[in-house]
Every structure is written in C-alpha cells, then in structure tokens.
Amino acid sequence: MSCGIQNLTRLTLSCCMNLRCLFSSSTVSSFVQLQCIEIVGCPVLEELIVMDNQEERKKNIVMFPQLQYLKMSDLEKFTSFCTGDLDILEFPSLKELRISKCPEFMVRTTSIFTERVFPNLEKLKVDAKHVVTNKYHLGDERTILSLGDFLQRLHTMKVLQIGGYSASLPYEKVENGMWVEIREAFHLEHILIRESSVTNNLVILRVKGCDHLVNLVPPSTSFQNLTNMVVSRCNNLKIVLTSLIAKTLVRLRYMKIKSCDRITEIVQGDDVVAKDEVITFRELKELKLVDLERLTSFCSGNCAFKFPSLERLVVDDCPDMKIFSEGKLSTPKLHKVERHGEACWAWKDDLNTTIQKLVSLPGMLAGVWSDDSGLQLEATTWFRKLLLPPSEKVIQSGVVARFVEFLTREDNPQLQLEAARALTNIASENTNVVIDGGAVPIFVKLLSSPSDDVREKAVWALGNIARSSPRDRDLVLSEKALIPLLAQLNKHAKPSMLRNATKTLSRFCQGKPEPPFDQVRPALPALAQLVHSNDNDVLRYACEALSCLSDGTNDKIQAVIEADVCPRLVKLLLHPLPFPFGLTPPLWTVRYIVKGDGFLTQCTGIAKEACRTISNITAGNREQIQVVIDAGVIGPLVDLLQNAEFFTKKEAARAISNAISGGTHEQIKYLVRKGCIKPLCDLLLYADPEIVTICLKGLENILKVGEAEMNTGTANRYFNHYARLVEAAEGFKKIEDLKRHDSNGICEKAVKILEIYWSCGVIGRGR
Incomplete structure (x- = not known):
C-alpha cells in the first residue's frame, strides 16, 4: 500500500454506480489516518468491508483508529459495515454518524448502536422511518421508539436527531447533557416504553410532525435538566405533560407548543398532585402556545402554578382557550400576553383575566353597545387588540358601524383614537367593510381634529384605504382628502406625523391607472419641500410620489x-x-x-x-x-x-x-x-478626443463579450456577433479612420481593436 493512501485523512464517494464494497479486510488496516468518510448515492454498495476469507472473520478486529465522521446517504442496497460477526468491528474515535436513505441497513442492524462499537459517539443523525420500524414494530402499524433502551447503550451521546427528511437539522451546542430531536416520524406512537433515567440527561427535546404520537413519555418521567421543549404538528397528542412530569421541570427555560390539533391542555388536570400543592416552573422565561384549536387552558385541574421568571407569553390562535389555569396562579414578571407578534399584546389585571378578556366576545359586544363611555373605551380597546389580523367573527358581530359612530365623538378623543385604530386594523384586510360603513368622509374630517394622535391615526387609516386599490384611492381623493392631508406637512409636525403623512401622500399618487392628475397636482409644492428633508423615510416616500407623478x-x-x-x-x-x-x-x-x-x-x-x-x-x-x-x-x-x-x-x-x-x-x-452600439459608433466622428476615447472603450468591451462567447461556444464559433453589429452601425469604417487621428492614444486604441477583432489572419473574427 502506498504511503499516499496511508496518509489519507478524508474519503468522499458520490454516485459510484457499480461499487459493491469499499474496503477489503486485508487493506482496511492501511487507512490508519482516515478521519472522514462520506458515501452518497451508490445504489449497489452492500457493505463497507468485505472479508477476504473465513479465517479472518474469526481472528481480525477491524478498526478505524482515527475516523471521527462517517456519513452514508442514499445507499439502497447497503446492509452492513462488514459481513459476519459484528464483534470484529470497532470505531473507537467516531464522534458523528449520519445515516439516511439506507433502508436495508437500518432494518437489519439497529443493534449495532452500542458503546462497544462506538465508545465515543456524540452525534447521531438517522432517518425516522427505519429507526422506529425496527425491533419495536407492534405488527399493526403502531410503532415505538424506545429512546431509553437506545440511549442507555450510548452513554457518550450528546445529540440524537431522527428526521424524516434529507435536509440538515439545525445544530445547537450542548455542553452537558443531551439534545434529542425527532421529526416526521409519522407512525410513531410512543417515544419511551417505560420510565428511564436517561431522560434526566435531556437538555433539549424537540418533537415535530409525529402525527400518531399518543404521549411524549410515561406519566412519571423526570426531566430534571431539560431547558428547552418544543412540540409541534403532533395531531394525535391530547396533553403534553402530567402534573408529576411538570414538577420535575425545574430548569425549563423555553417551551413552545404549536399546531397540535387535539391538545386540550398542556398539563393534565389529574388528582395526583394535591390541591394545595404548587407546581413551580422556576426558570421558565418564555412560553408559546400557538395554533391550538382545541386548547381550553394550560391546566384544567386545581393545581397551583408559579412562574417566577416568566417574561414572555404568546397565546395565538387558540380560539377555545377560556382561562389559563383553574388553580392559583403567580406570574410576577409577566405584564402582557402577545397574540400576533410583539406589537400586538393585551393585559388586564392578571393572566387569567387577560385570557378571559381575549376570548369573551359577548362581554366585549355589551361594552361596545353600552351607554357608559368608560365601558365603550375599554371594549373598543380590546376589540382593537383582537383585530390584528382582523377576525371574521368580530366583523360579523356588527361592531364596525358602532366604531364609525365613535369616530364622531369629539367629546371623547381617546374613544375616537381607539375606534380609528380598530377600523384601521379591519381595513388592512377588509377595506370594503370600512368603506361601506361610511368611515372615509369621517376620517377626512378627523384630519382637522385638535388631537394630534387622532389626526395621525386618520392619516394612517386613509393611507391604508388608498393603498388597497385604485378605485379606493380615487374614492378617498374624491372626498377631498388631499388638502387637509397636506396641512399636516408643516414645520410644527412631529417626525412620526411627517413620515406617516408623506407615506399616505405617496399612496394617493400610486397605482395603475394613475389618479386624475388635477386631483394630485396640488401636492407638488409640498413634495418639492419634502425632498429636502433629512429624514430618510420622508425622502423615500416623497421620491416615490414624484416618480409616480x-x-x-x-x-x-x-x-x-x-x-x-x-x-x-x-x-x-x-x-x-x-x-x-x-x-x-x-x-x-x-x-x-x-x-x-x-x-x-x-x-x-x-x-x-x-x-x-x-x-x-x-x-x-x-x-x-x-x-x-x-x-x-x-x-x-x-x-x-x-x-x-x-x-x-x-x-x-x-x-x-x-x-x-x-x-x-x-x-x-x-x-x-x-x-447603445449605433450612437456610440456615431460619436466616433466628433472632434472631441475625450468623447471618442469614451466610446472606443465602450465598444471594445462590447466586442470582448462577443469574443468570450465565441471561445466558450455559447455563440457562433466562426464570427463575433457584436463585431457584426458594429459593422452594421458603420462603426468598422469609423474605427479604421481613427488610425489617422491626431491623438496617439486614440490611434493606438483603434489599431489594437482592428487587429484583435477584424484581423483576417485570425480565425473567427468579424471579417
């Protein structure tokens, strides 16, 4: 074996269509420095090592002493690392193993994943499909991944990623403990068969796209070191945790539960925990509950909960959630509940009250239609927070007409402001509802309101309406909105008003077909001033308006x-x-x-x-x-x-x-x-040496493109297409005339161009 092979550290094989094995037992020991092997798309490869004879099966121990990384992907026939007894195989330094689309190998050899074979393995990535259908197949399309048994055989493991797709999973470094991620294991029903101490080593657990998963873990499982939990798209899961499991989550910092159609509660409301006992999520800082259509509460039982570190709670698209928790609840650092991003949030007294307000449509309607101005303001504010994005249920409740009425309440600017905000949110997706409700002329009138905030919100609303379509833009202009809008663009205006008013003015000018020019022409003097602004947003909107005009x-x-x-x-x-x-x-x-x-x-x-x-x-x-x-x-x-x-x-x-x-x-x-070729050629006749030099330079660079296309075969190999275009523009004759130019530089440039691109002795030129 040559010394070159003995010093090989990396081996990559791709699309070797006839390769059946990689090494023989007599040669594999020569690859002592090999640190990385990648094998991809070899359809007939059956094994890594083939044994030369029966005696070697008994006496040799095959070792890759330096191998740290092994990737095998898209190997349809691959069945084993080597034929025969697995005791002869060892990977003492391997830290990362990736196996995907190797169906025969995974079905036959899951038992190879032991600490004897992989004593230092830290990271394992395998397909979901084959790992869960191996020895734990139950015979009726139900499958179990015995995570405990699997991981107890590999104590050095830090990252286990089981994914039903070929894309690389994101990697987060875990210093101590283990990260487990399971994706797209469609037939998986249970992750653990029985309680296992291995779960105490988990730091990150992510389970996504496991449609048949019945429960995450047995009810008494402990997660003492878990800091990050994500569960999403597990549509058969009804609860996430039992109260006993929840009590062990003393280090959990982040939890996200998303798009699980059947989940009704996060922590099961059972009787195992006494009523006066408290479950404390001591380190939980962020909790997200998103797109859970059957979720009624975090916990329906009487358990008391403490969240001493919780600072961010997102409850989004959970229409059946009536209360956060039935028991006592403490969230000292929480001051808002987010719905559609950080900009949309709500808070009323405490967490349970806030959740109740977010979903109590009848109570809010009663407030809107009451005669009490305080209740009107409170209900309108809550509706506004619900309307981003706008809810069809809210719109159908008939409150739009009431909000339009509130716009006219000059005695209550705060109510006008909240009504304007609510209608602006509705107009973002339901402009016609706002227009049909008669809001446009009232918004125009509000441009003269004594309240700065009301005027600015009216500006914003009219811009949203004008943006939706040319028809709606023309409707706003027909209500004579332009002149009072221009009045907002004065030297006393706040920066936010200047930006919003200029943006709305730009929207008045945009769209195809264009607005009637006579209606927007009065904006030109204001735009002439705005383009001198030092505010980048004002400049952008003003220039956009001018480009339209x-x-x-x-x-x-x-x-x-x-x-x-x-x-x-x-x-x-x-x-x-x-x-x-x-x-x-x-x-x-x-x-x-x-x-x-x-x-x-x-x-x-x-x-x-x-x-x-x-x-x-x-x-x-x-x-x-x-x-x-x-x-x-x-x-x-x-x-x-x-x-x-x-x-x-x-x-x-x-x-x-x-x-x-x-x-x-x-x-x-x-x-x-x-x-551009014809006018560049025409300018070669000018007496000004500078313009002639500029045009010659441009033509030369165009001719270079034609030359490159000839040489690469992307155009006709026998002539320069761009030289022909120059000839057609009478440029060839003009360049020839420049050989007698008074400027030596122009003369030399002309000669050079003619020699390179029109020399008859050179094959493939223009002439």
Missing part, C-alpha cells in the same frame, strides 16, 4: 419640472453610496423626466447633471449598475446619446461606457439590446 404625458412631466425638484433629485443621486434609502425612487423620477419630449430643450443643465450623476453610479460595482438597469434608466440614456446637445451626449456616453466597462456579460448584452 412624473410617469405619464409631457404635461405631467412639465408640471414636475416646474416644481423645481430636478436639481434636488440630481443632488440626491450624488449621495455617497450606499444611498440611505436606495437609489431606485429618485432614479425612477429622473428616468420619467429625462424621457419626456420637452426635457431635451428646456432642461439641458439638469439633463447633463443627471447623466453625470448616473455615470458616477455606473462607475461603481455590478450591484449599482444593476440598480440603474432595474430603474429603467438605460433606455432614456441611449435616447440622450442620440438626440441631446453635445455636453449631455458626452455625459450620457460616459454613463453608458462605465456600465459596459464594469458590468457582467448579461448586463452588457442588456445595454446592447437597448441600442
């Missing part, structure tokens, strides 16, 4: 030009990259303005500065060039290259040439498709 006929473009926004837009484009809110909105506006017919004759200075600014952007990296392309600026630049006065043409040529010089082949081909 300038997208259209010449009279629209002329109105935008007359608003004197162009110099500021050009200055914004000169902002050091990366731009604070992205280049696209001001680039859109520049594109629309530049392509207008009146622009070329009336705004020469602005056109030149705009092109110069764009050339600074295209001189950057490929991502910046792509921003210019995505903004649709290349087409107008090519038009300027053909039709503008000289100095603007020069800056446009610089912008195009920079994009060609720094762009990818695909970006350069895009510029060619937009028609």
Whole structure:
C-alpha cells in the first residue's frame, strides 16, 4: 500500500454506480489516518468491508483508529459495515454518524448502536422511518421508539436527531447533557416504553410532525435538566405533560407548543398532585402556545402554578382557550400576553383575566353597545387588540358601524383614537367593510381634529384605504382628502406625523391607472419641500410620489419640472453610496423626466447633471449598475446619446461606457439590446478626443463579450456577433479612420481593436 493512501485523512464517494464494497479486510488496516468518510448515492454498495476469507472473520478486529465522521446517504442496497460477526468491528474515535436513505441497513442492524462499537459517539443523525420500524414494530402499524433502551447503550451521546427528511437539522451546542430531536416520524406512537433515567440527561427535546404520537413519555418521567421543549404538528397528542412530569421541570427555560390539533391542555388536570400543592416552573422565561384549536387552558385541574421568571407569553390562535389555569396562579414578571407578534399584546389585571378578556366576545359586544363611555373605551380597546389580523367573527358581530359612530365623538378623543385604530386594523384586510360603513368622509374630517394622535391615526387609516386599490384611492381623493392631508406637512409636525403623512401622500399618487392628475397636482409644492428633508423615510416616500407623478404625458412631466425638484433629485443621486434609502425612487423620477419630449430643450443643465450623476453610479460595482438597469434608466440614456446637445451626449456616453466597462456579460448584452452600439459608433466622428476615447472603450468591451462567447461556444464559433453589429452601425469604417487621428492614444486604441477583432489572419473574427 502506498504511503499516499496511508496518509489519507478524508474519503468522499458520490454516485459510484457499480461499487459493491469499499474496503477489503486485508487493506482496511492501511487507512490508519482516515478521519472522514462520506458515501452518497451508490445504489449497489452492500457493505463497507468485505472479508477476504473465513479465517479472518474469526481472528481480525477491524478498526478505524482515527475516523471521527462517517456519513452514508442514499445507499439502497447497503446492509452492513462488514459481513459476519459484528464483534470484529470497532470505531473507537467516531464522534458523528449520519445515516439516511439506507433502508436495508437500518432494518437489519439497529443493534449495532452500542458503546462497544462506538465508545465515543456524540452525534447521531438517522432517518425516522427505519429507526422506529425496527425491533419495536407492534405488527399493526403502531410503532415505538424506545429512546431509553437506545440511549442507555450510548452513554457518550450528546445529540440524537431522527428526521424524516434529507435536509440538515439545525445544530445547537450542548455542553452537558443531551439534545434529542425527532421529526416526521409519522407512525410513531410512543417515544419511551417505560420510565428511564436517561431522560434526566435531556437538555433539549424537540418533537415535530409525529402525527400518531399518543404521549411524549410515561406519566412519571423526570426531566430534571431539560431547558428547552418544543412540540409541534403532533395531531394525535391530547396533553403534553402530567402534573408529576411538570414538577420535575425545574430548569425549563423555553417551551413552545404549536399546531397540535387535539391538545386540550398542556398539563393534565389529574388528582395526583394535591390541591394545595404548587407546581413551580422556576426558570421558565418564555412560553408559546400557538395554533391550538382545541386548547381550553394550560391546566384544567386545581393545581397551583408559579412562574417566577416568566417574561414572555404568546397565546395565538387558540380560539377555545377560556382561562389559563383553574388553580392559583403567580406570574410576577409577566405584564402582557402577545397574540400576533410583539406589537400586538393585551393585559388586564392578571393572566387569567387577560385570557378571559381575549376570548369573551359577548362581554366585549355589551361594552361596545353600552351607554357608559368608560365601558365603550375599554371594549373598543380590546376589540382593537383582537383585530390584528382582523377576525371574521368580530366583523360579523356588527361592531364596525358602532366604531364609525365613535369616530364622531369629539367629546371623547381617546374613544375616537381607539375606534380609528380598530377600523384601521379591519381595513388592512377588509377595506370594503370600512368603506361601506361610511368611515372615509369621517376620517377626512378627523384630519382637522385638535388631537394630534387622532389626526395621525386618520392619516394612517386613509393611507391604508388608498393603498388597497385604485378605485379606493380615487374614492378617498374624491372626498377631498388631499388638502387637509397636506396641512399636516408643516414645520410644527412631529417626525412620526411627517413620515406617516408623506407615506399616505405617496399612496394617493400610486397605482395603475394613475389618479386624475388635477386631483394630485396640488401636492407638488409640498413634495418639492419634502425632498429636502433629512429624514430618510420622508425622502423615500416623497421620491416615490414624484416618480409616480412624473410617469405619464409631457404635461405631467412639465408640471414636475416646474416644481423645481430636478436639481434636488440630481443632488440626491450624488449621495455617497450606499444611498440611505436606495437609489431606485429618485432614479425612477429622473428616468420619467429625462424621457419626456420637452426635457431635451428646456432642461439641458439638469439633463447633463443627471447623466453625470448616473455615470458616477455606473462607475461603481455590478450591484449599482444593476440598480440603474432595474430603474429603467438605460433606455432614456441611449435616447440622450442620440438626440441631446453635445455636453449631455458626452455625459450620457460616459454613463453608458462605465456600465459596459464594469458590468457582467448579461448586463452588457442588456445595454446592447437597448441600442447603445449605433450612437456610440456615431460619436466616433466628433472632434472631441475625450468623447471618442469614451466610446472606443465602450465598444471594445462590447466586442470582448462577443469574443468570450465565441471561445466558450455559447455563440457562433466562426464570427463575433457584436463585431457584426458594429459593422452594421458603420462603426468598422469609423474605427479604421481613427488610425489617422491626431491623438496617439486614440490611434493606438483603434489599431489594437482592428487587429484583435477584424484581423483576417485570425480565425473567427468579424471579417
């Protein structure tokens, strides 16, 4: 055996279609330095080691002394590590073993997972399907994974991941103890057959997608060191824990139970724990109960619970949950219950009261329809918290009309504010309900409210309605909302009002078909001021509005030009990259303005500065060039290259040439498709040496793309397609004429281009 093989540390085999074994017993001992083996997609591989003769089966002990990592995947015929007695096999240094899609191996050899064979194994990843259908198959499609028996044979194990898919499972380092994750074990009914001390070593337990799981563990199991528990998509599970198990969870810090259709309670309300006994989740900081349609409570029994460390509780989409717990309850650090993210939360007195309020629709309706303004405000506030996202049940209860009525209560600004918030939440998905309820004209009227908060919420609501469709936008504009909205954009406005009002103004201008221009034209003076703002959000929304207003006929473009926004837009484009809110909105506006017919004759200075600014952007990296392309600026630049006065043409040529010089082949081909070759060739006739040099550089880089495509076989091997396009644009003759140019640099560049791309002695050139 060569010394090269003896020093081999890593061996990877993939898609070896005829390989039946990897080593023979006489050669395997030579691989003493092997640390990593990966075998993937070898359909006829049957074993790692084949024994040369019967005597070796009796006397040899096969060892991989340095092997630390072994992965076997997609091996349909693989049955064993070696033929015969497993006592001859040992992996003394193996720390991580991954086995997937090896059905024959898992069915026959689960018993190999012992500490004698793998004395230092720390991490095991195996398919769920075959591990649970081995020796614990019950004969009637019910299966059990005896986790206790399995792990007691491997005391060094830190991570066991049983997954019914090929993707890598996320890894979290566990210093002391064990992490077990079981996914997509569809037929698994029980994880443990009997109580086992091995569960005291668990630190992380995650069980997901086990549809037939009846219970997690036997009722007296102990989890003294468990810190993290996640159970999701186990649709046959009715409870998660017994009270006896719950008492052992003294170190649990995080629990998440999600999307388990039959769970009615988390801790079983049994009689094992006396009524006056307290279950304390001493270290639990975060508890999430999500999408549990039959959950009625955390515990239905009389157990008392203490959560001294609980700071975050999420109860989301649990429609049948009436109370958190029947027994005494202590949550000293908890001050809110989240529903749909941190922004949506509720709290009333204590945890049980909060849960009751969240689900008590009849009581809340009574408060909304009462004559007591305090009850009206409280109920409206609770409805608002329930309406993110909006609930169909709440909408069908008829409260929308009452909320619209509350908008008119000038004597109670707080009630107006809560009603506006509730209607805004409803409008996020049910705009027509709010419109049909008559809220739009009242929201417009509220733009003149003496309350800053009410005005700002009215601005927000009108923006949400206008965003939903062009029809709804036009309805808002027809209610004469624009002028009172513009009144909010004053020097005394709060920053939040400026942002929200500018955002709503932008929404008034957006959409296809465009809004009637006469209705939004009064916004131009305000936008001309807003583009000078130092607030990035205000700038972005103002530029978006201007891009919409300038997208259209010449009279629209002329109105935008007359608003004197162009110099500021050009200055914004000169902002050091990366731009604070992205280049696209001001680039859109520049594109629309530049392509207008009146622009070329009336705004020469602005056109030149705009092109110069764009050339600074295209001189950057490929991502910046792509921003210019995505903004649709290349087409107008090519038009300027053909039709503008000289100095603007020069800056446009610089912008195009920079994009060609720094762009990818695909970006350069895009510029060619937009028609840049003909105007670049035409500019070669100009007397200005600088513009000629710029255009020659651009054409040379285009020709390089054609050369590369010839050499790689992605285009015709016998001629340069882009050389033909240059010829068609009469560029070849113009480049030949440049051989006699007064500038030595231009002359040399022309000669070089002709020699490389049109030399008759070179096969595959343009001529």
